Amino acid sequence: MSKVSSSNVSAMYVKVGTLVYLKIRVWLIAKNKQPIYTQASKHNMSKLCIFCSIIAGQEPGVHIYRDHSFLVLMDKYPINPGHTLVMPIRHYETLLQMPPAEVGKLYSLVPAIAKAIVSAVKADGFNVGQNNGIAANQIVPHVHVHIVPRFHDDSPDGKWPERRVCSQEDLVNMAHKIKQEISLVRSK
Numbered sequence: 001m002s003k004v005s006s007s008n009v010s011a012m013y014v015k016v017g018t019l020v021y022l023k024i025r026v027w028l029i030a031k032n033k034q035p036i037y038t039q040a041s042k043h044n045m046s047k048l049c050i051f052c053s054i055i056a057g058q059e060p061g062v063h064i065y066r067d068h069s070f071l072v073l074m075d076k077y078p079i080n081p082g083h084t085l086v087m088p089i090r091h092y093e094t095l096l097q098m099p100p101a102e103v104g105k106l107y108s109l110v111p112a113i114a115k116a117i118v119s120a121v122k123a124d125g126f127n128v129g130q131n132n133g134i135a136a137n138q139i140v141p142h143v144h145v146h147i148v149p150r151f152h153d154d155s156p157d158g159k160w161p162e163r164r165v166c167s168q169e170d171l172v173n174m175a176h177k178i179k180q181e182i183s184l185v186r187s188k
Contacts, residue, residue, distance in 0.1 A: 051142035052091050062171040064178050065113065069105060072113055074171040077163045079148045082121035082174055086110055087144040094132040095143055106145065114147045116181035120174070123149035 054061035055071055064084060065072040075083040086109055092098045098106070114126050129146040131138035154161045 049091055049140070049142045051087055051140055051144065055087075055089055060168075062168070062175045064175050065109075065182060069102070070109055072109070074166075074175050075146070076166060076171065078166050079146075079161050079163055080121075080123075080150065080154055081166075081170075082117045082123065082147075082149040082178065084113060084117055084147045084178070085144045086113055086147065087142060092143045093141045094138070095130060096132065098143060106143070110145055110147065112182070113178075116178050117147055117149055119181045120177040121149045124152050125150040 050059060053059040054073065061071075062074040062076075063071065064074065066089075069089055070086060071089055072084060072086050075085050086106065088098065088102060088106060090102075092102075095103060110128055114128065117123065118126055127146070127148045127150060129148065130144070132143075
């Protein structure tokens with residue numbers, strides 16, 4: 001993984017092309033706090049949603065777990081290795097739109113996934129975060145919970161670690177490790 005900064009944006013685009021352009025576009029959108037939409041088909045929503053496209057299999061995503069109600073996938077722009085997103089299959093822009101019982105089911109999945117992540121990456125701790133609305137830095141307008149593994153040395157200055165661009169290969173390898181730990185968690 002490498003840090004993304006505005007000074008190396010054009011060099012990265014020239015080296016790798018369209019894929020990096022798209023990653024940089026998402027990063028720039030995130031910096032400007034604009035929601036991310038896609039041109040894929042609609043999924044119970046008024047605007048088009050990148051997460052709904054991933055859920056529908058129209059956009060790539062590295063999945064860790066899926067059932068009839070929820071999807072867990074790797075964050076393409078992780079704060080730390082193992083940064084994972086837990087989201088409902090059904091589209092809700094914010095937590096306030098979800099029925100309370102669904103919110104409970106969403107958050108009941110978080111501890112099992114977090115335990116698997118912490119074990120897989122040998123983390124010293126983890127953060128759980130969930131943003132609602134642009135003012136709260138919600139970039140993708142589809143409810144999702146971040147599970148961010150933390151390490152003693154990941155923020156020596158006390159600031160939140162920077163997001164990084166992660167290769168597909170690294171995401172797949174990390175997902176495999178986490179999936180193995182989910183199996184162990186469920187069998188205990």
